[in-house]
Amino acid sequence: MGATDKLAELGLTLPPVVPPVASYVPAVRSGNHVYTSGQLPMADGTLTAVGKVGADVTAEDATAAARTCALNALAAIDALVGIEKVVRIVKVVGFVASAPGFTGQPGVVNGASNLLGDVFGEAGIHARSAVGVAELPLGAAVEVEMIVEVSD
Template sequence: MSAGPTPEERLAELGLTLPEVVPPVAAYVPALRTGDLVYTSGQIPVAEGKVLATGKVGAEVDPERAKELARVCALNALAAVKAQVGELSNVARIVKVVGFVASAPDFTGQPQVVNGASELLGEVFGEAGKHARSAVGVAVLPLDVPVEVELIAEVR
């Protein structure tokens, strides 16, 4: 019986590689395991040490671009999870995702922005990537990024 591709193999099929874990910008750790759960800290859209965008969604940042940035945040969260558990195949399921969207006052499309993260998790983990979720509009995020994503993963 074939188990199918591993999460890392699915990432490769998508043309993605896990980045280095983003170093904290304050007094916290990127991820923490307790029992069978790994909680990530909020992950921002950073790649190769650089913030990819700043500003509010619905003003300086287009919602489609923000959705792409949420995908980057989820990729950074997966890197933090992998650092705790060795391989992403040790993830039994994604339990919960919380997405924060720095929003212009009249912007109400937070769920569509956070879909960038949710869709990536579905592509990587299949059925085990389906999760509970909150998508929250906020006034401002650290470093003026437009989106931040955290997740909880159940691990083996």
């Protein structure tokens, strides 16, 4: 089963590519790898989670936002090379705007990681960093970027 079929089985569709908010492109291919820019939890042109996780945003809501970020990254990959060309998810980096004392960044970024595992199976298991930060663009609670290997 391909990634598009798996998304449909999960009741998901890829959203439109989120337009850049500054001077960059959503994704770039270099050889057999695609690097996405950091994707915010945008849905229908609106941030779905704004503020600090552990204060303004619950860990559960932030986890859902990380899933949205991953869907946005997959949309950028699909627009560039086609999602069916993904061979493996290599690396995911998740940034979590964290309130003082919040240490649940790995659980939040699981929202992205679990989605990728659900869509790609073994090929969706990846290396990862989950980083707590003071601020993210536009006040977003979460940002996710990824590196994927693609076929020719």
